[in-house]
Amino acid sequence: MAHKFRARLNSEWMLERPDGSLLPLSEVLRLLSAIDTTGHISGACKACGLSYRHAWGILRKAEQEFETALIETSRRQGTKLTSFGRHLVWANRRVDARLMPTLDSMASELQEELERLFPESQPRLRLHASHGFAVEGLMQMANGMDMAPLELRYRTAIEALASLDSGDCDLAGFQVPQGEFELPILLRYAPWLDPDKHRLVHLAVRNTGMFLHPDNPKNIRSIADLVNPDVRFVNRQIGSSTRFLISLMLERLNIDTARVQGFETSEFTHMAIAAHIASGMADAGIGVETAAWRCGLAFLPLVQERYFFAVHRDTLATARMQRLLNLMNSEQYQAYVRQLTGYDARHMGRVQTVEEAFGPAVTAALRP
Known part of the structure; x- marks a missing residue:
């Protein structure tokens, strides 16, 4: 009940x-x-x-x-x-x-x-995930319907996957950028993401990029401009996948993070990053496009990320999990995600193996 x-x-x-x-x-x-x-x-x-x-x-x-x-x-x-x-x-x-x-x-x-x-x-489905707009909407919709309630803990992707691996949650949310940074991010998750026992539920593809003031007075055109002496940056918290992605992007350009003013200044959500910039406390930050749009900021696309829920293969057939999957595949929830700026819900609810999602070579690299 x-x-x-x-x-x-x-x-x-x-x-x-x-x-x-x-x-x-x-x-x-x-x-x-x-x-x-x-x-x-x-x-x-x-x-x-x-x-x-x-x-x-x-x-x-x-x-x-x-x-x-x-x-x-x-x-x-x-x-x-x-x-x-x-x-x-x-x-x-x-x-x-x-x-x-x-x-x-x-x-x-x-x-x-x-x-x-x-x-x-009744027992509750336990979802651990970093904060995101699609996750927030799923939580609200699930708990507003006549179904087993959903318990949510906001965690970094690594914390969420570690909780799943130890049995402390039923679903773990994590994001993976498409392209050259996919493998480094996945290798970071490897200790807790098991290709044999875990399955992936596709949530959405979302646009991640740089938030800037609407008129871009500092003329920021790429992530390389973060080293300009008059540019103030605001980062995500230590341990977050977005922060690690930013480090990878700077490393690719041979830029020491110590040269970025504000690299150690951190916020815990995409909206907090956007509000930090909109209030005039910083010139740039990185997050999903929805937050930039809601705060009236300019958005410079950097990468598209796939967002997944990892689940244990043995829990997929349970009634509680099936009810949640049915909700994810419903027109009501998919319409909600489609209206989020920067989100693509076309493959929402698709259940895949790790190999189906990332290919055999990447899957082999994830195994010990």
């Missing part, structure tokens, strides 16, 4: 005054974000379900607390955020993007603990 409740955890900003009292900022941040999107207060009020008078009260109170204006209004241009207001909104988006995987993982653990209190609860 899948219970109707879902555990959720959210981040919230607060201002602490000198007297110790707290001022929650969630309402003003939501309103500022809506103003940024709609371009006028009346549209933002409608989007947030607020009266015009109440919205102005929220804004004026926040401006008093910050002692600076948050919006600018004119008859011709409508309403826009001030520089301070824009930085406040992007700081909040960056925090949300950074914390979301951790909070989602913790909420999934809490959900599991709560459901264990009910004797009729």
Whole structure:
């Protein structure tokens, strides 16, 4: 039985005054974000379900607390955020993007603990994967349907595959770039990816590339430009496959990572990378195209990646796994992935051996 409740955890900003009292900022941040999107207060009020008078009260109170204006209004241009207001909104988006995987993982653990209190609860499929938009959508759709719930832990690809190898999860998500970097990435996974006992479920092909400011003021044209002294880079976290891919690309160009300003600055999700750049804290980062599009950034394609779920061959025929595969092959989920900018869902749900996915030569290289 899948219970109707879902555990959720959210981040919230607060201002602490000198007297110790707290001022929650969630309402003003939501309103500022809506103003940024709609371009006028009346549209933002409608989007947030607020009266015009109440919205102005929220804004004026926040401006008093910050002692600076948050919006600018004119008859011709409508309403826009001030520089301070824009930085406040992007700081909040960056925090949300950074914390979301951790909070989602913790909420999934809490959900599991709560459901264990009910004797009729069913075992959950355990998915470990790095954060991605298709994975996020699968989690939401699976847990919103009348099927065994899906437990998600956000992990790097290596951590996910290691969990599968040790029996601590049922599906492990990992990505592999097509082309010259395919084999080095796969060899990195080799200790935990067994061609004999594991099978691969194809999720999608996604575009990975460089995020840049829309007008590209630093004139960044390739990954070689990351060494330019005025270019600030933001990286993915240590252990992530994207970070390793960036290192391989720089190595191919004989570029020492120490020459890249910001190479040790890291974020944990594609959206956090995009928000970091959109807020003006960096000039370039690497991630999937969807995040660049959502944050209004320019995108410079670098590589296409295939994303797979690795599963143990003996679990494929279980009812829980079949329900998940049926969902992946459904028109509803495939339509969701197709609308993600930079994703190709044509082979979604295809089950393959490692050899069928990568060929006999690569498979032989993976074996001890």
